[in-house]
Amino acid sequence: MITGIAWIGASFYFNFLENSLNRTQNLREELAGNLWAVHGGGFYYLEKYKHSPKVIPKDLHWFKWEAYFTLLSGLTLLAVVYYYNASIYMIDSSIAQLSSVQAIAIGVGTIVVSWVVYDLMCKSALVKNMKLFALIGFILVAGISYGLSLFLSARAAYIHIGALIGTIMVLNVFFVIIPSQKSMVNSAKKGELGDPTLGKKSLMRSIHNNYMTLPVLFIMISNHFPSTFGNDNSWLVLSALILVGVGVRHWFNLKGKGVKNYWLLPVSIALLIAVVIYTMPKVKSPSNLGMTDVKSTVISDHKAMQMIEKHCLSCHSVTPTSSIFSSAPKGMMFDSFSSIKTNAELIKAQAVNSQIMPLGNTTNMRDKERVELGLWLGNLK
Ligand code: HEC
Incomplete structure (x- = not known):
């Protein structure tokens, strides 16, 4: 991002120069244009040559x-x-x-x-x-x-x-x-x-x-x-x-x-x-997934916790078991009922309304489980 900003910023600046040069008034024969600017407490004066200068200066700045x-x-x-x-x-x-x-x-x-x-x-x-x-x-x-x-x-x-x-x-x-x-x-x-x-x-x-x-x-x-x-x-x-x-x-x-x-x-x-x-989050409901068997029966707290344990805790835990994450990503830990309740909206956004989590769906979380989890989370309040 940082070098990209430096690069694209310079490129936009030269674009601006090209578009804003004075190309008509009081120009020496060898010039294509010039420009005055004020920036950061000083005045700048710039000249663009039609072709190359007679002598190439020793300090020539490149942008690469x-x-x-x-x-x-x-x-x-x-x-x-x-x-x-x-x-x-x-x-x-x-x-x-x-x-x-x-x-x-x-x-x-x-x-x-x-x-x-x-x-x-x-x-x-x-x-x-x-x-x-x-x-x-x-x-x-x-x-x-x-x-x-x-x-x-x-x-x-x-x-x-x-x-x-x-x-x-x-x-x-x-x-x-x-x-x-x-x-x-x-x-x-x-x-x-x-x-x-x-x-x-x-x-x-x-x-x-x-x-x-x-x-x-x-x-x-x-x-x-x-x-x-x-x-x-x-x-x-x-x-x-x-x-x-x-x-x-x-x-x-x-x-x-x-x-x-x-x-x-x-x-x-x-x-x-x-x-x-x-791209507004569309709530996955049993009906729009064509699931008649899930209806609106809310699963028990115990079952929901089990589901989160299976699909999330390998990473989002005080003690992750994942071989890749030694600490919980983004500090999100879902070990306790209260932490799940606090993060209910985020969990819903990541694992119910979209299928971003579990990352890479390594645990193979199914649509039906997502719907059930969503209904349960919605009933938490
Ligand atoms: C394989 C490890 C892994 C598993 C399993 C996993 N996550 Fe994540 N989770 C991550 C990583 C890594 C991030 C940080 C992602 C990023 O930087 O965009 C994350 C971020 C999150 C966030 C924060 C998103 C944000 O940007 O605010 C939430 C909420 C979340 N996960 C929920 C869950 C839920 C719910 C489950 C289980 C259904 C789950 N995750 C399973 C690795 C995992």
């Missing part, structure tokens, strides 16, 4: 480590959190019975193949049609989200879509944008004009990166929003949110260029509101 560290730290976290504990974070036995190695192979494979496909798309004739490129790109991402949702746990599917978008963005910087800038600097040192197609290619990748920023930021923190990945159609929710992110970004880009657009922002906001409504 923010991007590289986002990838390095992100992949490290992916490995430490998800791959190291693949059995609970990657695999959901109610979705697919996979081994850890299979789950990790699906994750890594998706990221690698996505980059290769994207890179080929960029080198094909498709790039000439930006709208078609965006449409195909979006359909592919939605398709991959759907595909991953058939194999991996929902939160792992989300984080992998984020990882694949983030990887594409960073490799754009590494393989295209920075090499093209290096070649620009080298040509300038020799007093040559350099290859203009390099600049064009790198601008295109920069534009792609720009549109991917908001979705990737959301996915980085998506684990904090169980209503999104916990939805039965989590891939659809993610696809819609990606569309919202791209739409909002496009509106800002148009605004920056001074192009008026009246529908994009309201439509994006409307889509976001639709997602909010769609």
